[in-house]
Amino acid sequence: MLKLQQVKIARAGQTLLQVPELTVAPGKVGMIMGPSGSGKSTLLLWLLGQAPATFDIAGQLSLNDQDITQQEVSARRIGMLFQSSLLFPHMSVEQNLLFALPRRAPYQSCAARLARVETLLAAVALADKRKAMPDTLSGGEQARVALLRALINEPKALLLDEPFAALDQHRREEVRQWTFEQIAQWQIPALMVSHDLQDRPALAQQRGPLLSIGNAATHLVQE
Amino acid sequence: MIKASRLFTPTAVISLLGLIILPLGLALLAFGQKLSGVTAAELHTFSHAPGLGAATLYSLALALLAPLLACYWALAFSARSSAKVVAWLSPLLSIPHLAFAVGMVFLFSPSGWIVRVLHEVSGAFAAPPDWALLPERSFITLLVVLILKEVPFLLLMIFSACSQLPIERYRQLGQSLGYSASASWWQLVVPELLRRLTLPMAAVMIYSLSVVDIPLLVGPNLPGVLAQEVFAWQRDFSLAAAVNGLLGSVLLLLLALGLLGVNRLHQPLYHWLLVRVWRHGWVLPRLLAWLGRGAMVVARIWLPLMFVLGLGVLLSLLVWSLAAGWFYPRWLPAGLNAEVWVREWPFVRPMIWTTLSLAIASACVALVAALACLEAQHKEGRVWPQWPMLLALLAPQLPLVMGWQYSFSFYQLTPHLGWVFWAHCVFAFPYAYLVLAGDYQRYDRRWLLVGQSLGYSPWRCWFTLLLPMLRRPVLYGWVIAFSVSVAQYLPTQLLGAGRIITLTTEAVNVSSGGDRQLLSFYALWQFILPLVALLAVTVYLALASRRHNA
Numbered sequence: 175m176l177k178l179q180q181v182k183i184a185r186a187g188q189t190l191l192q193v194p195e196l197t198v199a200p201g202k203v204g205m206i207m208g209p210s211g212s213g214k215s216t217l218l219l220w221l222l223g224q225a226p227a228t229f230d231i232a233g234q235l236s237l238n239d240q241d242i243t244q245q246e247v248s249a250r251r252i253g254m255l256f257q258s259s260l261l262f263p264h265m266s267v268e269q270n271l272l273f274a275l276p277r278r279a280p281y282q283s284c285a286a287r288l289a290r291v292e293t294l295l296a297a298v299a300l301a302d303k304r305k306a307m308p309d310t311l312s313g314g315e316q317a318r319v320a321l322l323r324a325l326i327n328e329p330k331a332l333l334l335d336e337p338f339a340a341l342d343q344h345r346r347e348e349v350r351q352w353t354f355e356q357i358a359q360w361q362i363p364a365l366m367v368s369h370d371l372q373d374r375p376a377l378a379q380q381r382g383p384l385l386s387i388g389n390a391a392t393h394l395v396q397e
Numbered sequence: 398m399i400k401a402s403r404l405f406t407p408t409a410v411i412s413l414l415g416l417i418i419l420p421l422g423l424a425l426l427a428f429g430q431k432l433s434g435v436t437a438a439e440l441h442t443f444s445h446a447p448g449l450g451a452a453t454l455y456s457l458a459l460a461l462l463a464p465l466l467a468c469y470w471a472l473a474f475s476a477r478s479s480a481k482v483v484a485w486l487s488p489l490l491s492i493p494h495l496a497f498a499v500g501m502v503f504l505f506s507p508s509g510w511i512v513r514v515l516h517e518v519s520g521a522f523a524a525p526p527d528w529a530l531l532p533e534r535s536f537i538t539l540l541v542v543l544i545l546k547e548v549p550f551l552l553l554m555i556f557s558a559c560s561q562l563p564i565e566r567y568r569q570l571g572q573s574l575g576y577s578a579s580a581s582w583w584q585l586v587v588p589e590l591l592r593r594l595t596l597p598m599a600a601v602m603i604y605s606l607s608v609v610d611i612p613l614l615v616g617p618n619l620p621g622v623l624a625q626e627v628f629a630w631q632r633d634f635s636l637a638a639a640v641n642g643l644l645g646s647v648l649l650l651l652l653a654l655g656l657l658g659v660n661r662l663h664q665p666l667y668h669w670l671l672v673r674v675w676r677h678g679w680v681l682p683r684l685l686a687w688l689g690r691g692a693m694v695v696a697r698i699w700l701p702l703m704f705v706l707g708l709g710v711l712l713s714l715l716v717w718s719l720a721a722g723w724f725y726p727r728w729l730p731a732g733l734n735a736e737v738w739v740r741e742w743p744f745v746r747p748m749i750w751t752t753l754s755l756a757i758a759s760a761c762v763a764l765v766a767a768l769a770c771l772e773a774q775h776k777e778g779r780v781w782p783q784w785p786m787l788l789a790l791l792a793p794q795l796p797l798v799m800g801w802q803y804s805f806s807f808y809q810l811t812p813h814l815g816w817v818f819w820a821h822c823v824f825a826f827p828y829a830y831l832v833l834a835g836d837y838q839r840y841d842r843r844w845l846l847v848g849q850s851l852g853y854s855p856w857r858c859w860f861t862l863l864l865p866m867l868r869r870p871v872l873y874g875w876v877i878a879f880s881v882s883v884a885q886y887l888p889t890q891l892l893g894a895g896r897i898i899t900l901t902t903e904a905v906n907v908s909s910g911g912d913r914q915l916l917s918f919y920a921l922w923q924f925i926l927p928l929v930a931l932l933a934v935t936v937y938l939a940l941a942s943r944r945h946n947a
Contacts, residue, residue, distance in 0.1 A: 223849075247855075248852050250850075253850055253851070254847060256847075260847050262844065262862060273848075276852070327850075
């Protein structure tokens, strides 16, 4: 359960964005919509733990009823997906995933770690790309590996910053559905920033709250 | 507990204190103290020193002509070049100026290899001709050597600036308005580039003003350039010479200030001229346009030219060092033997060791300092201006080193390897910073953010993500810092009180003896060290990327 309370983002004394309360349940995808410059990407960075110093941000963030507002990025265990896949270019697909795989039981032996990576890759039909370098993959493949990398880390929540904007039209629908399925399957609360209403999950059981930021006011739709 | 990631800012602060504030502060204090004791009579003697006017004129001409010609050559060269050329710049940058100058003389002087070959073919030069492609010692030789060696540095800076500009869009825009590709380059891109080249150009001007070892080798004699005269005074024992040395270096400082001012006018002047052209709708006369096009074509041979020259220099140094009896006009030595190599080996071995250890250590310090400064800039969340990092390049080297020498004698510090090492770090740091800065500042920091969101500490992310991704500029930055240290003459000679002998100081010492074989031997070794470092790095990178693609 991801919960935001009384979040307010301001720059140079001017309030950009206000969220009184927003809760996303595990497996659902909440969505924030708004024009560029409305502070929605800044909100995601703040949730991640790395807010730009040029903004004044107040508020409270809790994950599973634990206040994590003061925690560092690496302690929060919140995953993030950007518009570009940001796979580490100097590591193969397998190495990218191994890097993200937690070093705790049951992933402590080499064999167990490799097996885990292989299983997951096979599940998304990328088993043959295990040794490939990221720049040799297609856009859709990169998006899938990037999501897998975020999920394999077993995050407590997932943030998505316009994750489908860089994909072409028919690929977008496919990756979108697949992403929401994975999120539902892993039972992770997710929050997505987008300015395309079509990015919203089609299935009601995958839908979280929708927060639209307009010029006049912030409008919240709870599902 | 101190977090490892918080080590960057303290390291940066220590670097800035030790490599910028301390050196400049020491020099300034020393000059303040020394100058307060100068009398009017001494000033009068100095102003009437023989050859002072000519030396000053030489220096000014050199410091203006070499950088400007190199600048426009580099701009003309890069008008049509892709950024792939950058990969070829490091080898050219790492050639030490001194070895290059020696080799150029061996090739182009009146009794040089080229005239000998011409004689062999045509029989025209039974005696060395009065004219030559490059006289052994002259202003022109000095100018040519400096220009050729300054072009690669400026090219590196141009490509780094270009990668931050939408060059392609400028070009398309220009062409859609009816300008040719080269017209849009010179009228749209170059004004912006010149603005970004202000700092590198300042560094090149100051270098040309205060370089000592190259003029000692190939520069004009009696008088030489000002820096050379000041250096001679400084090494003289008499009190009058010492005062002249002090005043001479103040004159160098004043000239440097003047040059910095002139340099700042360069871009506005270029822009002003362009605006004139646009306003009046001037068109280049056909003849000039043809000449310009010709010059652009000539400029493009720079890269092959430099490779041919570099190889020629290497070969001529090698052959001379092995030559047994090579008298004019023979185009090949009578025989080859390793006599010099065998005889000099016990002497050169400790020098190689000193040079290597100084270069490796100071390149490492310079690299760490540059990385810390670049990372700290990010932590502070704003981009610092670049000039403070480059101050050691913007102050003429000779007065700077003399200032240190004054303060060491004032505080009764004995010459010491440690001081030489410190000075090498001071001069290697800005180059490492310049080579790294562009790629470092363009690095997508979201990669680090992804790493941290996966549970890794900022420090771990920096090491496992940023450093491997930037290994190419990091390693090349190290190599350039290494070769800067190998090439250091003044600080080694003056702060080491002549007791710390590197390949560079020895090559300059040997050059005054006139033994070409000996000179070529030491110059060759000076050439070899950076070459080996560069080869090692290049091979490593090639292997790493092979492994990476396998």
